Amino acid sequence: MNTVLAEPTAVRRPRPAPADPAAAVARTRARPGLGDTLAQTLAMAWRALKKMRRNPEQFFDVALQPLLFTAMFAYVFGGAISGDVHSYLPLLIPGIVAQTVLTTCMATGTQLREDMDKGVFDRFRSLPMSRVAPLAGPMVADLVRYLIGASLTYLMGLILGYRPGGGVLGVLGAILLAVLTGWAIAWAFTWIGTVARSARGVQGISMMILFPLTFLSNAFVPSRTMPGWLETFTKVNPVSHLVSASRDLANNGVLTAQVGWTLLTGLVVVVIFMPLSVARYKRHL
């Protein structure tokens, strides 16, 4: 016992010589390639989908809003705006789809903010992975939510007696357009998610943008009833483009210039907000 006590920490085990780190250093790459970025984005999308499946309450907004709002708006405004509920539906349904998709975008930003505060994001930051993947992954998964939201709205419309003149293809086209636009516009809300300090903040800021954007458009009422200056605004409002394009597709089965304007708006949003979001994400913490 005495010898042990006199030589306290000399009992360290001998270790083998460590492997040469130079080989590991030589294997490193300066930046992630496009293939890596894609694979990582899909892996992050897988994660987001798993989380959605395990927290089904995340679907409440995309599931309830179409059902509730479609019925509410149809019965409350239908008579006043179009004379009766039935003739209001072709006007209303594409509007509700746009509103649903935009609200879902807001959830994208809010959830990203919540997610980024979790410990696991520390690990994502420390991994040699593309900086866009943690943002783009959840957005790929959210395509499912846009799809559910848009489809449910049309379904609810059908139940209420809406008979789209554009047929199945027209409606599918309108749904696809809504999903794509939602994905693109979500980048703006993702950026808000990386800028705001809390999820509540994201929600607050998003609401301020969303409400004017959806209501100061032709989504629920024909814009010619509005004062001139407001009518001008609704004409440039991207939501109006989406709504008009969807109406043309679903009700008449025609592809109009409005589709082009909608897609262009989406592209502009992505080009501006994707780099901004990634830059903010890199700087975070």
Next chain:
Amino acid sequence: MTAMPAVQAGGLVKRFGDFRAVDEIDLEVRHGEIFGVLGPNGAGKTTMLKMLATLLPIDGGRAEIFGVDVAAEPHRVRQLIGVTGQYASVDEDLTAAENLWLFGRLQGLRSADARTTARRLLEQFGLGEAAERRISAFSGGMRRRLDLAASLITRPPLIFLDEPTTGLDPRTRGQMWDTIRELVDDGCTVLLTTQYLDEADQLADRVCVIDHGRKVAEGTPDELKTQVGDSTLQLQLAPGADQALARAVVRRVLGEEPVTTPESGRLNVPLDVADRAADVLIALREAAVSIASVSVAKPTLDEVFFALTGHGTAAGPDADGPADADGPADADGPAGAVPGQDTPSLVDTTTERVR
């Protein structure tokens, strides 16, 4: 070959406003060693580690990991390191196996390889049975182990561990220590931060002590401890025992003044050799001073700190640390606030060292 250090940092600075969280720290970690960064809460340990791990921008100075500049080539550096943070950085909503699979995929493993690696690591870390359970149902120790496993998926040559055992019970702590030793046996370099001298002593080949963002000492654990004496004999006198007499006896045997702690009837006697404890006890018996309890403890971080900086750690009640040999006995001091009492370094010296 091993001439290239795992970590080489010079004049590292991190500012938060006017506050310098890390202030001109130089650091060299050799490849293949366990290097401990020791310091109290808020000393700047985690901040420094985060800078080295590319998680925080470096405000001044430079750092290299295996010769790769951290600020200039963070993506390269991330391929050479594994980081296990203070708070488990795993996904709560996924199972243990899913977590490891995801991290494997994110680091370029093919799906099947990621699955095999995940299974192997879970077995290795004793989490095989919990593989399909969600992390939210895991205990603290299991989380830490999973977290560590997640850092090892691509076998990086350098592992950063931020307070790997803080908040773990003693048994889990021991397991974690063994795991960390095995890492280095496998050829890894480990840089860990800790609040416990005990832990640095057990694990680290070399230690640097950080206080207020500055490096105050560096050396082997033994070198650090010799600055405060090898161990401390802690005596709790029986109620009514003559404290003055006890002090006199200690002084006579060791030629040194015992340290009285705020708790009444408690003497801390610094020992250069633990064997001298017996001499003190025999002398006390001969002087008929009765003792309620005896223990031999290694110096606490507080004592090391006091010796190095002249003040106690932030965790202590004030600067009136146990090394304050001339301080008067403060019989009214708050019980339980005794530095050295609340740290786990109070262990039986003999059993611990025969490992």
